[in-house]
Amino acid sequence: MVRRPFFWIIALVIAVFAALPAIGNNVEMRESLVLACVYITLASNLNLMLGYAGYINFGSIVFFGLGGYICVWLVYAHNWPLLPSLLAAGFGVSALALIFGLGILRLRGHFFALATIGIVEGVQAFAENFSPWGGSSGIYISPAVFKPFGGAAEALWVIYFAMVAVMGASLYLSYGIKSSKFGLGLLAIGQNEDAAAILGVPTPFYKALVYCISAFLPAITGGLYFFKSAFIQPSDAFDLTLSTEAIVICMLGGQGTVTGVALGAFLYEELRGYLLTSPTFADFQLTIAGVLLLIIVLFFPSGLMGFIYSRFPRTQKVLE
Amino acid sequence: MTANAAPLLRLDHVGKRFGGLQAVHNLSFDINEGEILGLIGPNGAGKSTLFNLINGVFPPNDGRIFFSGIDITGQPPYQVARHGLARTHQIVQPLTNMTVLANCTVGACFGRENLPLHRARQIALEAVKIAGLDDRREMLALQLTIAGKKRLELARALAARPKLLLLDEVLAGLNPTEVEHMIGVIRRIRDSGVTILMIEHLMQAIMSLSDRVVVLNFGEKLAEGRPAEVATHPQVIEAYLGDPKLAAELEGHA
Numbered sequence: 001m002v003r004r005p006f007f008w009i010i011a012l013v014i015a016v017f018a019a020l021p022a023i024g025n026n027v028e029m030r031e032s033l034v035l036a037c038v039y040i041t042l043a044s045n046l047n048l049m050l051g052y053a054g055y056i057n058f059g060s061i062v063f064f065g066l067g068g069y070i071c072v073w074l075v076y077a078h079n080w081p082l083l084p085s086l087l088a089a090g091f092g093v094s095a096l097a098l099i100f101g102l103g104i105l106r107l108r109g110h111f112f113a114l115a116t117i118g119i120v121e122g123v124q125a126f127a128e129n130f131s132p133w134g135g136s137s138g139i140y141i142s143p144a145v146f147k148p149f150g151g152a153a154e155a156l157w158v159i160y161f162a163m164v165a166v167m168g169a170s171l172y173l174s175y176g177i178k179s180s181k182f183g184l185g186l187l188a189i190g191q192n193e194d195a196a197a198i199l200g201v202p203t204p205f206y207k208a209l210v211y212c213i214s215a216f217l218p219a220i221t222g223g224l225y226f227f228k229s230a231f232i233q234p235s236d237a238f239d240l241t242l243s244t245e246a247i248v249i250c251m252l253g254g255q256g257t258v259t260g261v262a263l264g265a266f267l268y269e270e271l272r273g274y275l276l277t278s279p280t281f282a283d284f285q286l287t288i289a290g291v292l293l294l295i296i297v298l299f300f301p302s303g304l305m306g307f308i309y310s311r312f313p314r315t316q317k318v319l320e
Numbered sequence: 321m322t323a324n325a326a327p328l329l330r331l332d333h334v335g336k337r338f339g340g341l342q343a344v345h346n347l348s349f350d351i352n353e354g355e356i357l358g359l360i361g362p363n364g365a366g367k368s369t370l371f372n373l374i375n376g377v378f379p380p381n382d383g384r385i386f387f388s389g390i391d392i393t394g395q396p397p398y399q400v401a402r403h404g405l406a407r408t409h410q411i412v413q414p415l416t417n418m419t420v421l422a423n424c425t426v427g428a429c430f431g432r433e434n435l436p437l438h439r440a441r442q443i444a445l446e447a448v449k450i451a452g453l454d455d456r457r458e459m460l461a462l463q464l465t466i467a468g469k470k471r472l473e474l475a476r477a478l479a480a481r482p483k484l485l486l487l488d489e490v491l492a493g494l495n496p497t498e499v500e501h502m503i504g505v506i507r508r509i510r511d512s513g514v515t516i517l518m519i520e521h522l523m524q525a526i527m528s529l530s531d532r533v534v535v536l537n538f539g540e541k542l543a544e545g546r547p548a549e550v551a552t553h554p555q556v557i558e559a560y561l562g563d564p565k566l567a568a569e570l571e572g573h574a
Binding site for chain 1: 375377396397398399401402406407409413414415416417418422425426427429430431434436437440476480
């Protein structure tokens, strides 16, 4: 892997993300890139399910939100330091995903998609009524938790670099799985699950495993994101919109590709940022996302990367 | 091979019902190592159902299935594949958006030998060559013609390096030249040590290829024996072939 150009392309992306706002201490750019990191992390991990294994998961936001809750709660109620809280969020949510996965991955197609929406609603209802998590008013953490980092300003930089690292890990994970035997099995499942099983792909195990893996990094990024805000509440943590946006991003960039999904996430976040701040479009942000999805599905089913691959076939050898 | 060697595959009173329909009933037969066993019967006789029972697409209601001495009854397809049993489909099931080579690599990766990716790719290359798809290996499976897709089914199954290969109508829909070529391929596969169970409607082909033939009708075994014996079996002629002219034709080829 290290010898392949794509490995270094990812390394370059990480370096640019880390360096750009740090040069000149550009806080405004950093905040925009924080969101880009979240979108890239969520979309890349969703892509493992959607693009590789062919399962539409509307519940990717649950991983993000639950990760946030576990991390913030451990910091707030148990005074855990950030790092172990994040790891607990990652492993805890992955374990939960494995349990959910073994149940709902018996379903296919639309039924699976519906079940994942059910999980979002169910987990949100749980959070709203779970008193240790503050119910529907959520959890606030005091700014004192930023002290170990040398103050709030420094803490925000540390969190930013950690988010860039998680984003980088997501890209390497996508790439690593895609070039592995596990990835080949997943792609086979995505193409034709019955045929894959007959060829010997252990489909139930692979599906549960990828569902579990795709929960880990979003949970950690959720932990970082809500720790950074020092506040978490159910309606933010389990916002179905973000799940849908992650699906739009995968479609936009080209599901199943590593580059396309990352590029799609970045472009979508930039577009969203522009729309939200422009007075004309501020209220139509989601409408435009919907129209975008329609156009992609109708005219560019293989997304941005499909277009680039067909125009410049040589890029197929370099960009995964 | 000695006469009392354990069979590679043994069906022991296997039965399968779909609601009120008894698709396969009380069926027993053995397949010995190294032979080509032909499975024939009219449409709806239960041939493809039997394939699905053997490779675990669904479990039988009655009876047991043994593969090289192991009881595989009710095991899911991916476990059966690991034991060294590969199949092709009557209605082709390509992994459409993957290349021919990638399709075969899946077969090799997850087949009997459970190979790592780079080794699997080499085996896949060999399988692609044997099936005559060498020039099309970088094409996407969906771009192949129907004959190409049939070959892909075969190549993918071969890449798994199976002990037993189930062929479900690999000759159907091919033109005479392609049939000729495919028959040659099947013979070479058998000569390389793979046992074959094949369903085929193309009588000339199955009569000339098979060492033994099993005839199914309404899910039950009607006859079993060498092609010549089966073709002259009065019940088979009556129930299955019907047409005396076709019977004569078979005798001519057997």
